[in-house]
Amino acid sequence: MELPELATRWMHALTSTAYIPLSHAEIEQALLDSLRQLPESPEAVAARLVSLHATGPESLRVTVDLLSSAFELPLLARLSSAYAQAMRLDAFDQQEQIKVAIVRAKRRVERTLKVSQARFREVFESAALGIAITDLTGRCVEANDALAEIVGLASGTDVHDRDLREFYQPDDLLSLGASYRQVSEGRLDRFRDQRQLIRADGEPVWVHLVVSVLRDADGEPTHHVTMVEDISELHLLQRSLDHQLLHDSLTGLSNRQHFVTQVERQLEGEPITLYHLGLDAFSVVNNGLGHDTGDKLLKIVASRLGKLAEDRNAVLARIGGDEFALMTSNDTVTSTIDEIQEALGEPTFVDDHGLALSVGIGVVDRPPPFATAAEVMRCANAALRQAKARGKRQWALHDPHDDARRRGRYALAASMPGAWEHGEVGIVYAPVHDLETGEVLGAVARLHWNDLGHNDTVALADSTGLSLPIGRWLLREACAQAAGWVAEFGDGAPTLHIALGALQSRDEDLVADVKRALDETGLPPERLRIALDISSVLAGDDNALVLHDNGIVTALDGFRGGHDELAVLTEVPVRTVITRAPAPSRNSLLYRAMRGLVETVHGLGVRFAADDVHTAAEADDWRAAGADGVIGLLPALTSREVTDLLARAASPPPAA
Numbered sequence: 001m002e003l004p005e006l007a008t009r010w011m012h013a014l015t016s017t018a019y020i021p022l023s024h025a026e027i028e029q030a031l032l033d034s035l036r037q038l039p040e041s042p043e044a045v046a047a048r049l050v051s052l053h054a055t056g057p058e059s060l061r062v063t064v065d066l067l068s069s070a071f072e073l074p075l076l077a078r079l080s081s082a083y084a085q086a087m088r089l090d091a092f093d094q095q096e097q098i099k100v101a102i103v104r105a106k107r108r109v110e111r112t113l114k115v116s117q118a119r120f121r122e123v124f125e126s127a128a129l130g131i132a133i134t135d136l137t138g139r140c141v142e143a144n145d146a147l148a149e150i151v152g153l154a155s156g157t158d159v160h161d162r163d164l165r166e167f168y169q170p171d172d173l174l175s176l177g178a179s180y181r182q183v184s185e186g187r188l189d190r191f192r193d194q195r196q197l198i199r200a201d202g203e204p205v206w207v208h209l210v211v212s213v214l215r216d217a218d219g220e221p222t223h224h225v226t227m228v229e230d231i232s233e234l235h236l237l238q239r240s241l242d243h244q245l246l247h248d249s250l251t252g253l254s255n256r257q258h259f260v261t262q263v264e265r266q267l268e269g270e271p272i273t274l275y276h277l278g279l280d281a282f283s284v285v286n287n288g289l290g291h292d293t294g295d296k297l298l299k300i301v302a303s304r305l306g307k308l309a310e311d312r313n314a315v316l317a318r319i320g321g322d323e324f325a326l327m328t329s330n331d332t333v334t335s336t337i338d339e340i341q342e343a344l345g346e347p348t349f350v351d352d353h354g355l356a357l358s359v360g361i362g363v364v365d366r367p368p369p370f371a372t373a374a375e376v377m378r379c380a381n382a383a384l385r386q387a388k389a390r391g392k393r394q395w396a397l398h399d400p401h402d403d404a405r406r407r408g409r410y411a412l413a414a415s416m417p418g419a420w421e422h423g424e425v426g427i428v429y430a431p432v433h434d435l436e437t438g439e440v441l442g443a444v445a446r447l448h449w450n451d452l453g454h455n456d457t458v459a460l461a462d463s464t465g466l467s468l469p470i471g472r473w474l475l476r477e478a479c480a481q482a483a484g485w486v487a488e489f490g491d492g493a494p495t496l497h498i499a500l501g502a503l504q505s506r507d508e509d510l511v512a513d514v515k516r517a518l519d520e521t522g523l524p525p526e527r528l529r530i531a532l533d534i535s536s537v538l539a540g541d542d543n544a545l546v547l548h549d550n551g552i553v554t555a556l557d558g559f560r561g562g563h564d565e566l567a568v569l570t571e572v573p574v575r576t577v578i579t580r581a582p583a584p585s586r587n588s589l590l591y592r593a594m595r596g597l598v599e600t601v602h603g604l605g606v607r608f609a610a611d612d613v614h615t616a617a618e619a620d621d622w623r624a625a626g627a628d629g630v631i632g633l634l635p636a637l638t639s640r641e642v643t644d645l646l647a648r649a650a651s652p653p654p655a656a
Helices: 003-015 024-037 042-051 058-069 072-106 112-128 145-150 171-185 231-248 255-267 282-289 290-312 333-345 373-390 399-421 454-464 469-491 510-521 534-538 544-551 563-569 589-601 616-625 639-650
Strands: 130-134 141-143 188-200 204-215 221-230 272-279 315-318 323-329 348-350 353-355 361-367 396-399 426-434 440-446 493-500 528-531 553-557 575-579 606-612 629-631
Touching: 003 024, 003 058, 003 639, 024 042, 042 072, 058 072, 072 112, 072 221, 072 231, 072 528, 130 145, 130 440, 145 204, 145 221, 171 188, 171 204, 171 221, 171 534, 204 231, 255 315, 255 373, 272 333, 272 373, 282 290, 282 373, 290 315, 290 323, 290 333, 290 348, 290 589, 323 333, 333 361, 361 373, 373 396, 373 399, 399 454, 426 469, 426 639, 440 454, 454 469, 469 493, 469 510, 469 639, 510 544, 528 534, 528 544, 528 575, 534 544, 534 553, 534 563, 544 553, 553 563, 563 589, 589 606, 589 616, 616 629
Parallel strands: 361 396, 440 493, 493 528, 528 553, 553 575, 575 606, 606 629
Antiparallel strands: 130 141, 130 221, 188 204, 204 221, 272 323, 272 361, 315 323, 348 353, 426 440, 426 629
8 A cells, every 4th residue: 555545544543533633634744754754763653643642542553453554563563662652751741740730839828728729639639640749758648539549449538648658569669769769869850660569459550650759948858749650551552562573373372583582592502403394285274175274273283282392391483374393402303203293193173174284394403502593493494395395294304514505506596687687697509410310400599607507597597486587588589599590591500499498388478479589580480499398298288289380390308208208299299309318328128118218209200309418429329229319419509609600611611
């Protein structure tokens, strides 16, 4: 929601709870300025709300409800706390004026006793705050009914002649006594403090105290004036907000922020073991039975894990949608994992559905003392991802060496968008050789980045969601280059081959992208060969059929020779299958099997090619096995190097 719209809604909400002596336009502008200032200084915004007199009983609640959709809870908690403080200070400032009036009235008793006493009594008794006038020993000389109500007595007369210290906590007497003496001695004009009083019925009540001193005509202290505000509800609200900031609203467990803080403290003590739990197939419950059932199941999981944590004196938290974390000390990893799986594996009925869950678990056992809480959490998450990759009900222990290798790869993947933006990702062309004649049938356009080849570059692009845009860029750039070769060298130009990754092969816009690239570059369709990842065809994608219908010759990349893949060749019109299997050694069982597979493919009218072939010996082995072509026998070249080769081939030197 835009800030002006939010300011308008906020204005209407506030004006329904309190009278603000400004026009709607002025209120709306002030609130808009507050929304812009809120992320930087919620305290200033709270002070502005109080200064606008947005202090109705419901003003804070409607403000928090309205802003919760646009701002995070910690910020709103700060706003609420600052609002309560500003309200208190505003009330105390107003009451300070009342207190001055009280003092002046008492000094004018001899001259205008009747009028002064009436004014004093009205102000004293109608004040919203509790007021007590005590002598310097603490004995109550006068008190209003508001104070009596706060301390649980019937009226102010019940407080009269009692020691005000009776209502203070015993542990607070020493510090409060020192503060009272400082006011009496003139070292402080007044002091403010937040304390807990004891009501007459023994129940505690949180109050805000403001204490000042009354002096006689000679300036000697005679009495203390103590004003008391009951802030129990605000205190409970603050505690509630603090609890919400540190606990999960659904399960009541600690949230990630609170858990990380506990891990930080525990790392300074005895060794710990951290378990990162991720529910297996929880999405099946959410999608199949509904999110309400899923929420109920999460509460059951939290309850069972809570019992286990209580038995082991461990710390438990919910740190994600279906993820929990458990921190133990002096623990045996395998036994704890068995207990976790056993606790969650027991079926339970939720909405008449018998459900049981298992979890994948990542474990960090006894991290080094210098490790930070954030690093330990990251390591546990990495171990959980490894466990999830192995299947259901698996666990994995964090391996620092493997983690370092994976982090290097993740860092490389994270930097890939910037490298592509700065032109560091390039295109090279690998020759396609006919094994029978030795001729170059065409050139395969491939990505190249630093020392990474095409397959590694595509894998990194897949991990960051970059594979589709970079694949479209490869398609367009390669077609433009191939069209240039056709224009310059005619029939001597190589046919362009492009192998697509899995995501681009099943992209709904692939056919449109190919046609757009051909139209924009002018490359004839017969000069283009598209190799689709075979997994997309097995999944039922029809891009191969549509490309064929549009005159584009297609191939299937990643062929392994399975039954499903062979069945696809009878249904999908493709020219070639491409495998990345290693070359079979002759006179081996694998060689005979591969030769039979190639014959089967040929029997279906499809050619057989091998990729990642780098030596003549490997090419000979593939030729003996019956393959038609290989890719990668010669080093890949840049477009300029290919152009130079084509130019030399078109202008051979004169015969000797």
